[in-house]
Amino acid sequence: MSPILKPGTSWPELYDRCAKAAPEAFHRDRLLNLVDGTWQRIGTPGPATSPVDGSTIAGPPRLDAAQASRAVAATGAQHRAWAAVPLTERKARTLAALADLHAHRDLLALLLVWEIGKPWRLATADVDRCLEGVEWYVEQIDPMLHGRTPLHGPVSNIASWNYPMSVLMHAMLVQALAGNAVIAKVPTDGGVSCLTLACALAVRHGLPLTLVSGGGRELSPALVGSPDIGCLSFVGGRGAGGEIVTGLDATQRHVLEQEGLNCWGVWEFSDWEALRPQLRKSFDYAKQRCTAYPRYVVQRSLFDSFLSVYLEAVREITFGHPLAVASPDDDLPDLDFGPLITDAKAKELADVVDEAIAKGGVPLHRGSVDAGRFLPDQQTSAYFAPVAILAPPPSSPLHHAEPFGPVDTIVLVDTEAELLAAMNASNGALVASLSCDDEAVARRLAGGVNAFKFGHNKARSRGDRAEVFGGRGASWRGAFVGGSLLVHAVTEGPPGERLYGNFPSYSLYPPT
Numbered sequence: 001m002s003p004i005l006k007p008g009t010s011w012p013e014l015y016d017r018c019a020k021a022a023p024e025a026f027h028r029d030r031l032l033n034l035v036d037g038t039w040q041r042i043g044t045p046g047p048a049t050s051p052v053d054g055s056t057i058a059g060p061p062r063l064d065a066a067q068a069s070r071a072v073a074a075t076g077a078q079h080r081a082w083a084a085v086p087l088t089e090r091k092a093r094t095l096a097a098l099a100d101l102h103a104h105r106d107l108l109a110l111l112l113v114w115e116i117g118k119p120w121r122l123a124t125a126d127v128d129r130c131l132e133g134v135e136w137y138v139e140q141i142d143p144m145l146h147g148r149t150p151l152h153g154p155v156s157n158i159a160s161w162n163y164p165m166s167v168l169m170h171a172m173l174v175q176a177l178a179g180n181a182v183i184a185k186v187p188t189d190g191g192v193s194c195l196t197l198a199c200a201l202a203v204r205h206g207l208p209l210t211l212v213s214g215g216g217r218e219l220s221p222a223l224v225g226s227p228d229i230g231c232l233s234f235v236g237g238r239g240a241g242g243e244i245v246t247g248l249d250a251t252q253r254h255v256l257e258q259e260g261l262n263c264w265g266v267w268e269f270s271d272w273e274a275l276r277p278q279l280r281k282s283f284d285y286a287k288q289r290c291t292a293y294p295r296y297v298v299q300r301s302l303f304d305s306f307l308s309v310y311l312e313a314v315r316e317i318t319f320g321h322p323l324a325v326a327s328p329d330d331d332l333p334d335l336d337f338g339p340l341i342t343d344a345k346a347k348e349l350a351d352v353v354d355e356a357i358a359k360g361g362v363p364l365h366r367g368s369v370d371a372g373r374f375l376p377d378q379q380t381s382a383y384f385a386p387v388a389i390l391a392p393p394p395s396s397p398l399h400h401a402e403p404f405g406p407v408d409t410i411v412l413v414d415t416e417a418e419l420l421a422a423m424n425a426s427n428g429a430l431v432a433s434l435s436c437d438d439e440a441v442a443r444r445l446a447g448g449v450n451a452f453k454f455g456h457n458k459a460r461s462r463g464d465r466a467e468v469f470g471g472r473g474a475s476w477r478g479a480f481v482g483g484s485l486l487v488h489a490v491t492e493g494p495p496g497e498r499l500y501g502n503f504p505s506y507s508l509y510p511p512t
Helices: 011-021 065-082 087-103 105-116 120-144 164-177 192-203 216-223 238-246 272-281 300-314 343-358 416-423 439-446 484-489
Strands: 033-035 038-040 047-049 056-058 155-159 182-185 209-212 231-236 253-258 263-266 295-299 362-366 387-390 407-413 429-435 451-456 476-479
Touching: 011 056, 011 105, 011 192, 033 065, 033 192, 056 192, 065 182, 065 209, 065 216, 087 105, 087 120, 087 164, 087 192, 105 120, 105 164, 105 192, 120 164, 120 484, 155 164, 155 216, 164 182, 164 192, 164 231, 164 484, 182 216, 192 209, 216 238, 231 238, 238 253, 263 416, 272 300, 295 300, 295 416, 300 362, 300 407, 343 387, 343 407, 407 416, 416 439, 429 439, 439 451, 476 484
Parallel strands: 155 182, 155 231, 182 209, 231 253, 263 295, 263 429, 295 407, 387 407, 429 451
Antiparallel strands: 033 038, 033 209, 047 056, 253 476, 362 387
């Protein structure tokens, strides 16, 4: 029996639910931009394409440069008023907004499925991490703000599409809780409907959020270069981050999270059954996240054992249409991943893989899209099956950069010096891990790995709540975040304060 679309989860049904839940933001013919506390029919609307099946979904209403400048100015006025609101009232309004977001949790998650292709398990986790994380900040915010004041102007957010709730919306709500008005640019490749619904629910309770859509070329001068902006928060690639840095004033507060090639080393190790489930889990969301591990650096003498358990794990991976079920009453499938963010990304990655193999990389595993779980005759052009390549050639992007897709590369080494050199291939990373039987050896080697977080026999991630997050080398610029550091990054402390982070004149790391 062929799979069917889970009843009640079609895009037209979800958009209708959004229009009923937030009619001020979801018009029948288009989405609106949120400026000066109201939803406005400004900007040029257009359709978008779901990576799930290539169907048409609601697209972002794109502003031009002049409209973006007016939005920033209006946010500045909101900021001056909001900074005077007592913390007790800010906490109460944030909790009221969270209650509404909880009530629409499943709808928010289903929007993520259609807009960015997250399977149900990962989509709900994205929403839950946002809500639970902000609840934690409401409980903990008082001592974090002791002796601190809001910034001189609002916080501007430009973020990638892969975590609209747990990264972008979470940051926006904490920034507002700390006393700032907030403006955010909708990620270009997906998430506009989810963020529109979340912001619509939040602003009903008086939170000073602004949500705008548009291209980077049109919006960046206002969102990055305006002197009215108190802090810029950016999550994305090194190329875009480098362009943004050139538009920053030398003294402007900033948080720039950029990717790095996160590596997992295997050295003097024997517990293969413990490693196997971690290898499979590393493929969650097709490795489309900043803390994915796409590179394994393996001691040559252990390669046969590693390869055996690796191939077992990769052959267990499940992918396909996130909403396809065998019968109407079935739960949504528990997949490792769905599509890549666009069919263009899938084509680009296929070309990179083919080139790497043509130039000498050894294909250890090449999965087939035919193994995925799909609806009859659905479009599958955005899907990409797992691939593993041994020794990618130095000329390939896979040698030094994060592929942002389900492609692993494996490098063999014979000495500790080679291990460290290979794990530092991208001049800094967000996370790294080492599988090693001897904890003392692992600790010693960790000192030579240029990554912000290091895991011994376990993966590391961005973390939640009190856990701080940052990067080393080119993977991060500006203030670190997480726990109290997120609040400190968007508030003013005592004169002469040196925030933890990577700045032009210094780098300062929190105790580990």
